[in-house]
Amino acid sequence: MLSAVVTTFNNAATLEQCLASLAFCDDLLVLDSDSSDGTREIAMRHGARIFVEPFKGYSLQKQSAIDKAQHDWVLLLDADEFLVAGTAEKIRAELQAPRADGYRLPRQEWLFWRWPHPRTRATWQLRLFRRSVGAMNTVPVHAAPEVTGRVLDLDAPFRHFGEPEIAVRVSKVNQYSSGLVAYRQSRKRRFIGLRMVVYPAFVFLRFYFGKRYFLNGWAGFIAARVQGFYAFLKLAKQLEAERKESG
Structure with a gap:
C-alpha cells in the first residue's frame, strides 16, 4: 500500500x-498552505485527502504531510513535479517485493524552454521510502528525506517543471545562497577566496560536460552557467559574512 x-x-x-x-x-x-488560485479544487477533483496548514518552512511542511499518510510507503512529490509514463508500473512492481527501505528516483529538469535531451544525466533524489524509518532532514535550503536503512536507485523517472525564465532561476539562487549563509556560519571554510575563484568553474564544467547539459543547446549552457553562479554566490556571501563578523 x-x-x-x-x-x-x-x-x-x-x-x-x-x-x-x-x-x-x-x-x-495534499497539504496546502492556503492557496487562492484553485489548487484545492483541483485536488478535490482527483480525490485527494486535503489538509490546510500555514507554511512552516520547507522541511517542517513536508514532514507534517508525511506524518498524515495512511500507509508506511510514501511517494513524495512537489506540486510542480510529475511521474513520466511507465514510472507507476516500475514502482508498483518494486513494491511487490521491496529490496530496500528507500529509493532514489531520477529527476529530469525543465531547462527554461525545453525538456532535457534523453542522454542528459538526471539528478537522483530519495522520494520513495518507508516513513517508519524515514524523515525530512532540517537543512534550511534543499531539505530532503533521509532513511535509516538500505537505499537503492530505481530507474523510475519523474520530471520537474522548474523555472520557465532565467530571471526567476537567478532570483531563486540568490535567495537560496542567502539562506545557506547563516547555516554555514558555524562551519568556517579554509581558503574560501581560492574556492571562490576555482569552484564555480568546476561546477559549470560538472554540469555542462559531466551531466551532459551540452546536449541541450543554449538552454543547457545557460543552466550550467547559473549553477556555477550559484556556487559563486554561496562562497561570496559567506566571505562577506565572515569579513563583517571580524570587523
Whole structure:
C-alpha cells in the first residue's frame, strides 16, 4: 500500500498533471498552505485527502504531510513535479517485493524552454521510502528525506517543471545562497577566496560536460552557467559574512 504526498501553494498551473500521474497510489494526500488560485479544487477533483496548514518552512511542511499518510510507503512529490509514463508500473512492481527501505528516483529538469535531451544525466533524489524509518532532514535550503536503512536507485523517472525564465532561476539562487549563509556560519571554510575563484568553474564544467547539459543547446549552457553562479554566490556571501563578523 502506497501513499502519495504533495505539498502545495498556488500550484494550479502544474498540480493537475502532478496528481494525474499519482492516480495509481492507494492514498493521495495534499497539504496546502492556503492557496487562492484553485489548487484545492483541483485536488478535490482527483480525490485527494486535503489538509490546510500555514507554511512552516520547507522541511517542517513536508514532514507534517508525511506524518498524515495512511500507509508506511510514501511517494513524495512537489506540486510542480510529475511521474513520466511507465514510472507507476516500475514502482508498483518494486513494491511487490521491496529490496530496500528507500529509493532514489531520477529527476529530469525543465531547462527554461525545453525538456532535457534523453542522454542528459538526471539528478537522483530519495522520494520513495518507508516513513517508519524515514524523515525530512532540517537543512534550511534543499531539505530532503533521509532513511535509516538500505537505499537503492530505481530507474523510475519523474520530471520537474522548474523555472520557465532565467530571471526567476537567478532570483531563486540568490535567495537560496542567502539562506545557506547563516547555516554555514558555524562551519568556517579554509581558503574560501581560492574556492571562490576555482569552484564555480568546476561546477559549470560538472554540469555542462559531466551531466551532459551540452546536449541541450543554449538552454543547457545557460543552466550550467547559473549553477556555477550559484556556487559563486554561496562562497561570496559567506566571505562577506565572515569579513563583517571580524570587523
